[in-house]
Amino acid sequence: MLKAAFPGSFDPPTFGHLNIIERAAAIFDELLVVVAENRQKKYLFSSEERIRLVTGLIQPWKNVSVALCDSLVVDFLNKRDIRLLIRGIRGTVDFSYEFELSMMNKALAGNIETIFMTTDPDYFVLRSSAIKELASFHGDVSAMVPPPVAEALRIKYAG
Ligand code: ADP
Secondary structure, three states: OOEEEEEEOOOOOOHHHHHHHHHHHHHOOEEEEEEEOOOOOOOOOOHHHHHHHHHHHOOOOOOEEEEEEOOOHHHHHHHOOOOEEEEEEOOHHHHHHHHHHHHHHHHHOOOOEEEEEEOOHHHOOOOHHHHHHHHHOOOOOOOOOOHHHHHHHHHHOOO
16 A cells, blocks of 8 residues: 655646646556645645635545644654655756755655655746745636636735
8 A cells, every 4th residue: 555645735736736636546556645744834825724725626636635744744643654755856956956955854754755756847936835826916816726726815915
């Protein structure tokens, strides 16, 4: 039984995240999308809103579930007996950041393996931060996020 986790902020989830979820769900028996709540970070969407958005998006996959994590991700995974941590890579900038993060996680929990999945070329420009900026100017984000996320962004930035 191969269980993997895909942790991230998902603030908000994008077609890029969804593509990684779809591909990971086809490889692993179970995939847990871990919505991280980090007190140092400022989010646009609350953890409840991010969980609700991810929950709606993962409905097509029976083997994908979602959980909230407000502790160290590796501790959270160890408690759930998950040894594989998936991260998505859009390019070399992501890689250098993700590589350092994986080294840190390896130092904290040597039993957890980080697996990098490179983005699909269709999604490599998608970045939650840029999408939020575009949405804040009422730009069209419909090619970047699923409809419920576009609607949630519209409501956030309405007025
Ligand atoms: P974090 O704040 O933990 O980086 P994000 O929600 O921004 O959380 O990203 C979660 C993971 O999804 C990261 O590994 C990130 O590189 C990956 N990711 C985000 N957007 C894309 C994309 N368009 N294609 C592939 N991976 C992506």
